[in-house]
Amino acid sequence: MSHQAAVLGVGTSSFGKQPEVPLAQLAWSAVQEALSDSGVDARGIEAAYVGSVLGPFGSAQRALQGLGIGRIPVITVENACASGTTAFHEACWAVREGRYETVLVLGQEHMSSRITGAIPPDLGDPEGRSGLALPGVYAMAASRYMARYGLTLRQLAQVSVKNHGHALGNSRAQYSGDYTVEEVLASPLIADPLTLLQCCPISDGAAALVVGRAAARRDAVRVRSCALRSGRAWGYRSEHAWGFEIVRETAEAAYAEAGLGASEADLFEVHDSFTIGEILSIEGLGLAAEGEGGRLTESGHTALGGPQPVNPSGGLLSRGHPLGCTGVAQLAEVTWQLRGQAGARQVEGARIGVVETMGGGVAGLDGNACVVAVLERP
């Protein structure tokens, strides 16, 4: 027996550096809001799928214990930046196949207590050991795009201008602002050509979803499809920039399963950990042809008020990027949008929303994991 999976309720904490707030407390606010939103009692949750990258181990069970949620199976997932959406992917399949009827998806991360500055490179990785911090991976893709496709610094900066502007309507975002392209380019260089305002901030936060059967509620947001891929070998034989092909392959699988294409989506929440990440993502998702993402951004197509807004929440650049939480926060945003509850940042008449999360870091791989999900309004 196969069921259609749906999002029955969502909740998030606020996002930002909040070292004085324990991780479990962030999770409680997200889970309590999601349960209340769904109308599902905590006793109705049959399993929990949790995205978490930096841990510490047991942090999922610790958070759930404080809500009186115990005994049920708890599955904690690490898939780099795509951990939260990977947890969602597994939750959806469990509901579809009838393994469970109602489950909890939780994404949580407390970065300010684990690290200072940029995420330290993994010394067990040949490129990490060579000093390649994550901004550098994206920066080198940006340098390639500028040389090969004529991507401009102004087009890159426009992604940041747009997303920080979108976040003005999102009170839970870590940062927002009415910046100019010049201000973005004048912020300190992190890894050439990426400046500070083109890099997502270190953040603490949690987000939660109740996933169940579409038939459970009239206002359930249907999961039309969800696809998960890991990267293939990437190197001198690859035709594309790092992180492009994995997104394209995952998107193609998600669109095929949903029976629609990028042109039919009304909004996107994508992985803009760095401005070039949004360019690569919208191209991989088929919103722009390869090499055209910068021009599409400059045209206003992906801004609120444009035909297909990308990151109406403000994206990772503004909301913040609590690693394991991010994918779930993206799904919460799309759910609010499809229910018409996004307030000042509402995409009018949104019917189809797409979420894309892409996590990387392993040398020689075109990304560790990518998830693309297609959601449809009630």
Next chain:
Amino acid sequence: MTRRLPDPRPQVEIVAGRAHVVGQQCAACGLRTTLVVSACPGCRGELAPVRFGPDGTVWGSTVIRVPVAGRTPPYCLAYVDLDGGPRVLVHVKASTEPVAVGTRVRLRGDSGGDLVVELVR
């Protein structure tokens, strides 16, 4: 703990005054890699040890300007496609600006375990 971790960076060998990087090549599909792997990442074929380099072309480049543990910014990094493969991550000697995509470079050896190239003039 990290001090005991084996160094995962590719090793350099100097042969007749020229620097080469040690890696493996797949007997089945020809893929070249400097990664420590037990089968070809592309086709699972058998690998044999080979030396690569020293000449190559810059695929992309950046300068890291934020603090990274154990390093002093700024430092210039590049992905270089060695002629015939593979793609390696290198430090560009004495450069505080990114190197243009397409620039020809030559492997000079290693510095503290990092692969180092210099521009071919």
